[in-house]
Amino acid sequence: MNFDPSWDWEEIVDNIYTDVIVTDSKGRVLYANASVGYWLNMEKSNMIGRSVIEMEKERIFYPSVVKKVLKTGERQALIQETQRGNKLFVIGNIIYDENENIKYIVTYSQDVTESEKLKTYVKMIEGEMESIKNELREIQKTQSANPHIVSKNEKMKNVISMIDRVAQTDTTVLLTGESGVGKSLLAEYLHDRSKRKGKLVTINCSSIPEALLESELFGYSAGAFTGANQKGKKGLVEEAKDGTLFLDEIGELPMNLQTKLLTLIQKKEFFRIGDTKSVSVDFRLVAATNANLKERIQEGKFREDLYFRLSVIDIPIPALRERREDLLSLIMDLTKTFSKRHQQEKELDHATIDCLLRYEWPGNVRELASLIERLILTVEDHLILPKHLPGEIIPGNLSEATLSVNELGNKTLPELISDIEVEILKNAMKRCSSTTKMAKYLGISQPTVVRKLNKYGLTR
Numbered sequence: 001m002n003f004d005p006s007w008d009w010e011e012i013v014d015n016i017y018t019d020v021i022v023t024d025s026k027g028r029v030l031y032a033n034a035s036v037g038y039w040l041n042m043e044k045s046n047m048i049g050r051s052v053i054e055m056e057k058e059r060i061f062y063p064s065v066v067k068k069v070l071k072t073g074e075r076q077a078l079i080q081e082t083q084r085g086n087k088l089f090v091i092g093n094i095i096y097d098e099n100e101n102i103k104y105i106v107t108y109s110q111d112v113t114e115s116e117k118l119k120t121y122v123k124m125i126e127g128e129m130e131s132i133k134n135e136l137r138e139i140q141k142t143q144s145a146n147p148h149i150v151s152k153n154e155k156m157k158n159v160i161s162m163i164d165r166v167a168q169t170d171t172t173v174l175l176t177g178e179s180g181v182g183k184s185l186l187a188e189y190l191h192d193r194s195k196r197k198g199k200l201v202t203i204n205c206s207s208i209p210e211a212l213l214e215s216e217l218f219g220y221s222a223g224a225f226t227g228a229n230q231k232g233k234k235g236l237v238e239e240a241k242d243g244t245l246f247l248d249e250i251g252e253l254p255m256n257l258q259t260k261l262l263t264l265i266q267k268k269e270f271f272r273i274g275d276t277k278s279v280s281v282d283f284r285l286v287a288a289t290n291a292n293l294k295e296r297i298q299e300g301k302f303r304e305d306l307y308f309r310l311s312v313i314d315i316p317i318p319a320l321r322e323r324r325e326d327l328l329s330l331i332m333d334l335t336k337t338f339s340k341r342h343q344q345e346k347e348l349d350h351a352t353i354d355c356l357l358r359y360e361w362p363g364n365v366r367e368l369a370s371l372i373e374r375l376i377l378t379v380e381d382h383l384i385l386p387k388h389l390p391g392e393i394i395p396g397n398l399s400e401a402t403l404s405v406n407e408l409g410n411k412t413l414p415e416l417i418s419d420i421e422v423e424i425l426k427n428a429m430k431r432c433s434s435t436t437k438m439a440k441y442l443g444i445s446q447p448t449v450v451r452k453l454n455k456y457g458l459t460r
C-alpha cells in the first residue's frame with residue numbers, strides 16, 4: 001500500500017504507546033498525543049499553547065528536555081520525573097525550517113520507572129557484595145596462625161583444633177580424605193605447630209619406584225650394592241631426625257616396606273641397607289592417604305597391625321563440597337595469593353564468584369587452586385569474567401548473556417536496561433517460587449512480572 005496523505009495521522013500517533021509532544025521554538029506546546037495525558041496526569045487539550053518552561057516550574061515534569069535543547073541547540077536525551085512519580089526517558093529533536101531556524105522541537109519519551117528501580121536494586125546488590133568482602137577481610141584477620149589454611153566450617157575447625165592438640169605430643173597421626181583436600185598442607189601445619197627442632201621430610205610413597213623406595217627411606221651403607229655411592233647414603237628417615245617424617249599416599253607402600261615401617265615405628269630404630277648396625281632416630285610420623293585402608297586390608301594389600309599403629313589419631317579431612325562455607329574465603333584467599341605470587345593485578349567479577357560458589361569441586365581445593373592460578377596467568381583483562389571459566393563450571397542457567405555490571409560499556413540505554421532487567425528477573429526467579437512472590441520481592445505488580453517474563457521469553 002502506498003502513502004496516503006489523507007490518513008488520520010492524529011489517530012495513528014495517539015495510538016503509539018510513547019509520549020509525543022511538539023513545541024515551537026519558544027517551547028510552547030503545539031501538539032501532544034493521547035499518551036501524554038496519561039503520564040502527565042492532564043488532558044492533552046489543556047497542554048496546547050502552554051509553555052513547557054512553565055510546566056517544568058510547576059513540576060508537572062522535571063527537568064524539561066525542550067529547555068535543554070533550546071539552550072544547547074542540539075538533540076538531547078535525559079531521564080525526567082513526572083508529577084505522578086514516574087521516570088521517563090525523554091529525547092528532544094529539532095526540526096529546522098528552510099532558513100535553518102528552529103521550526104519545531106519534537107519530544108518523545110518512554111516510561112523507565114521499573115528499570116530505574118532495577119538499577120537501584122543492582123546497586124544495592126553491589127553494596128551487599130562489598131559488605132561480604134569486608135566481612136571476609138575480617139574473617140581472614142582472625143584466622144588460624146597459618147594464613148593459608150582457611151577453616152570457617154565446623155568440621156574443618158575441629159580438624160585444626162585436633163591438630164593443635166596433638167601437635168605437642170609424639171603420637172603418630174593419620175590424615176585421611178579425598179585427593180586435594182589439603183592433607184599435605186595440614187601435615188605442614190602440624191609440623192609447624194609441634195615446635196620440633198628438626199625439619200619436615202615428605203615422601204610420596206606412590207611416586208618413587210618400588211625398587212628405590214627402600215634405599216630412599218632407610219639409606220645404605222658404604223659399598224652396599226653395585227652403583228651405590230661409595231661412602232654410603234643417609235635415608236629420609238634419618239633426615240627427619242628430631243623433626244617430622246610425612247609419608248603421603250601410605251596406602252601405596254609395598255608390603256615388604258610396610259613390615260620395615262612397622263618395626264621402625266615400634267623400635268624407633270632401623271638398619272641402613274647392607275648394614276648390620278642399627279640406627280636409632282627420634283622423629284614424629286605423620287601419614288596420609290586418600291585410599292580406604294580398611295578395604296586395602298580386606299584385599300590383602302595393607303597390614304592390619306600397621307594400620308592400627310598409624311591410626312592412633314585418625315583425622316578425616318572433609319571434602320570441599322562438604323564445607324561450602326569455606327568456599328568464598330578460599331576463593332578470595334587463593335586469588336590474593338596467586339595475584340601476589342605472579343605479580344598480577346587481577347579481580348574476580350561477582351558473576352564469576354557466583355559460578356565458583358555453585359560448582360561441586362570434585363578435585364577439592366587443588367582443583368580450585370589450579371583454576372584460580374590458571375585464570376590469573378592466562379586472562380589478559382584485569383577483571384576475570386564468567387566467559388573465562390571452563391564450561392563445566394558455568395551453571396546451565398547462566399549463559400553467555402550473563403551480565404556483569406562492569407560489562408555494560410558500549411550498550412545503548414534501552415539495551416542496558418533490558419540486560420539488567422533480564423538478569424534481575426532471573427535472580428528473582430531463583431529466589432521466589434511464584435510470580436506473586438517475585439512481584440513483592442521486586443516491588444512491582446504481579447501482572448508486570450508476568451508481562452516482563454513473557455517479553456524476555458523467561459519461563460518459570
Ligand SMILES: Nc1ncnc2c1ncn2[C@@H]1O[C@H](COP(=O)(O)OP(=O)(O)OP(=O)(O)O)[C@@H](O)[C@H]1O
Binds near residue numbers: 179180330365
Ligand atoms: N584449607 C586450605 N586453605 C588454603 N589452601 C589449601 C587448603 N587446603 C588445600 N589447599 C591447597 O590445595 C592444594 C592441594 O592441597 P594438598 O596437596 O595439601 O592436598 P592433599 O589432600 O594432600 O592431596 P593428595 O591426596 O592428592 O596428596 C595445595 O595447593 C594447597 O596449598
